[in-house]
Amino acid sequence: MQIRFIDPATNFSDGIKVIRAYHDHLLEQGQRLLELISAIEAQGVDADRASHLAGLYAYYQRANVLHHQDEERALFPAIIGQDLLIDGMIERLTLDHEEIEESWRVLEIDLKAILECHDVPDQLGVKAARFEKLQREHLIRENEDFLPLLEKRLTPAQRIEMGRVMASIRNH
Ligand SMILES: [Fe+2]
Numbered sequence: 331m332q333i334r335f336i337d338p339a340t341n342f343s344d345g346i347k348v349i350r351a352y353h354d355h356l357l358e359q360g361q362r363l364l365e366l367i368s369a370i371e372a373q374g375v376d377a378d379r380a381s382h383l384a385g386l387y388a389y390y391q392r393a394n395v396l397h398h399q400d401e402e403r404a405l406f407p408a409i410i411g412q413d414l415l416i417d418g419m420i421e422r423l424t425l426d427h428e429e430i431e432e433s434w435r436v437l438e439i440d441l442k443a444i445l446e447c448h449d450v451p452d453q454l455g456v457k458a459a460r461f462e463k464l465q466r467e468h469l470i471r472e473n474e475d476f477l478p479l480l481e482k483r484l485t486p487a488q489r490i491e492m493g494r495v496m497a498s499i500r501n502h
């Protein structure tokens with residue numbers, strides 16, 4: 331099944347807006363993922379749930395990679411090396427990215443198995459909950475603690491430049 335990825339960001343004229351668009355969308359998709367997994371655990375996999383899962387799977391495969399690249403290649407470089415507090419946050423957020431990616435790799439194996447054989451693996455709900463919780467807590471920390479500091483410091487020109495780098499990551 332080929333599913334087209336639709337980028338949650340449509341406007342790359344301001345890098346911070348791209349980041350916030352992803353955060354809103356990732357938080358929403360996390361809820362959809364948990365609801366779907368609990369339906370699959372309770373009632374098994376039918377054609378509708380399989381197609382919903384295929385969509386979410388394709389979304390995460392692309393969105394998480396793009397979002398971490400946006401932050402690590404455009405957002406963090408714009409602000410690093412100016413303030414020890416912010417540098418410490420960047421270090422922690424980068425480690426979170428590794429942890430989120432690792433928990434996705436664990437969950438991804440189960441999701442692939444469901445899509446290929448319609449089997450429901452053991453511990454599926456636990457793995458999905460771990461991934462979603464790591465992701466959600468990270469996104470909330472970025473929204474509430476990190477982005478407000480950046481919004482105070484970054485100039486309009488820097489925000490435009492970040493958006494340009496993010497667009498180039500997608501080969502716009
Ligand atoms: Fe992040």
Ligand SMILES: [Fe+2]
Nearest residue numbers: 353401469472
């Ligand atoms: Fe983020």
